[in-house]
Amino acid sequence: MDIQIPTQTVTADPAQPAASDPMAESFDIVARQDKTEADVKTLRSDVDEVKARLDRVSRAASRPAIAASSAEPTAEVKGFVDGYLRRGREDEIKSISGAVPRDGGYAVPRQIDTLISSELKEISPIRALAQVVQTGSAGYRKLVTTGGTASGWVGETAGRPQTDTPEFAEIAPPTGELYANPAASQAMLDDAGFDMEAWLASEIAMEFARAEGSAFVNGSGVDQPLGFLSSPTSMAGDAVRPFGSLQYIGTGDADGFGTNPEARLIDLVHTMKAGHRQGASWVMNSATLSEVRKLKTSDGAFLWQPGLVEGQPDRLLGYPVVEAEDMPDVAGGAFPIAFGNFRAGYLIAERSATQVLRDPFTNKPFVHFYATKRVGGQVLDSAAIKLLKIEV
Template identity: 85%
Template sequence: MDIQIPSQTVIGAAVDPLADPLTQSFDLVARQDKTESEVKALRSDVDEVKARLDRMGRAAVRPVIGEGSGEPSAEVKGFVDGYLRRGRETEVKSISGAVAKDGGYAVPREIDAMIASELKDISPIRAIAQVVQVGTSGYRKLVTTGGTASGWVGETGARPETDTPEFAEIAPPTGELYANPAASQSMLDDAAFDLEAWLASEIAMEFARAEGAAFVKGNGINQPRGFLSAPTSMAGDAVRTFGTLQYIGSGDADGFDAAPEARLIDLVHTMKAGHRQGASWVMNSATLSEVRKLKTTDGAFLWQPGLIEGQPDRLLGYPVVEAEDMPDVGAGAFPIAFGNFRAGYLIAERSATQILRDPFTNKPFVHFYATKRVGGQVLDSSAIKLLKIEA
């Protein structure tokens, strides 16, 4: 009778019980070493794949420099590596034929797009206003102050002449906006230093800080005229002078009265229904902190937080935009604006940003003096309403 001797399994391998024990030990150790090396190799492959995915993810959220392959274009390479890093103007001239007659060189459109993208993200009024790109600083636009008249007639009736609409000319005051970030030469010599992304971020942050204040309260002298600098009146749209913003009082000389929700509702409905589509509230964080505490007579909060990530908070159903340059609640101030800024405020800018490399002023740092012409003005005064703190 044949006797079957069962085999033993150790770490997934069949072991012969009749084999030499010393040989079995060596075999098991060899198999364990092989298994561990395979696991290490697999982990290394997984880590490499994760690193590639991380790099792809970072590239996906960054504006593409260059076209097609995602590699920097020859113009960007010459501008960044030749001019910005090493100060060689010949590379910029040979690629684009640029001449530094304005005190600097126009940045390539790829880098300018990065600056514009970040500006839109961090400049509150720019994100909701109408922005036009112009070739000169003398931009003008005609706006109708009254619609073309019309009438009803029969099929064969005469068509009398209708009234001609009236026009008003808009010429936004402009000024030169500048930023002057600095980097050490050792940073520029470091190939791992992402110069174009750093420069776009620094310029955008400084531009956003300066233009954010100008779009709200700029006086129009060598800078945009902010919407709070426009003349104001309590008169309605039908009788108010073009270019004058309408406001309503808060009902209290120092803040809100006993029924603040009624004042805010009145402010919303002073605006035409067509403009209310796309309208937003604009206020600073100090004012928003008071508004968030306001309740209706039945105890419900007027302010509603965004329910989805990225969705703005809402007040009476309209999104709230925080602009820190808006004034605080105080006697005679205009702390809250409500309007369709896409129709109500115009930003006119010359698209090309100029950069001058300056390695001499503050050695051992290299300054990048960036300039851009920007203008702004109220476009349609019936599209923006204000709340004034007064009795």
């Protein structure tokens, strides 16, 4: 007998959720984790790139500006250095700048002359303090008033009486020709890596600074500047002292600074008018400075104070101290210390163009470069410089 078993078809209800597959869910979680880690890595890479860009911008902003002297040389400088200085080709200078020989040489290009001047200011102490004017001729003259401009007070409708005519004095700084004669071998000149421009400027500046530093302090005024220590001196005050003479005070000791050096230095400071004291400096040589650094007040404090920040000068009674090795040592009758506003008190007049003559014949195999420049100097305002003299 045939027995039939009934069958039943079961259909899934779309409203009911399908049974979860643990294996599929595990794969899905791993895939999401991988994607998240990839996104994090991409984000970190972007952040690192932005940080690197910011670091480059910061370094570029903090980098010092390129000095003018390191700029690309002009055609005139290249012709002067490579054509004339290295190889002696005068025609190349004439074709570039139209230069002609003057006083036996050629005027150096302005770019090199500026480099020489900047190094002179760094090396020569008095030049860095004094007033420097550029002249176009060998002589320079300036009129200064000795008594001030006359003035007065009047009412709104009152008459204006005539004032006294001010008195003038003429300043004509004695000048002389300053020269230097550096030499280089022909092998150095033929070396393309040899920085001819920087070497020449440095050699000329060193020689000029040594010679003029001595002249601005002790120069005789004969074919050279008149140094401020060579000017007339007097113990009289500004109101009665002859024009052009410097005031000094004594230390009270024939051999040194005496028993109360603080008082004498303070007196020296206040012999100068308040207007000139703004910007004033002490000038002395290193031997005198070594003695001054040992001076103390009555309560044991040192008069000399070191600069608190790098690059700032040391100070004595609140004013900067400048070392000038051409100042005299402490000795009887000497003026070892000067206190003054040298920008108002001393005038340096120079003809800006430095001239160079190339000489390959005098000292073979060396090539000499004979550089000349006219420089003058003189006390401009004698009330702006005061001196300390070792005397009773």
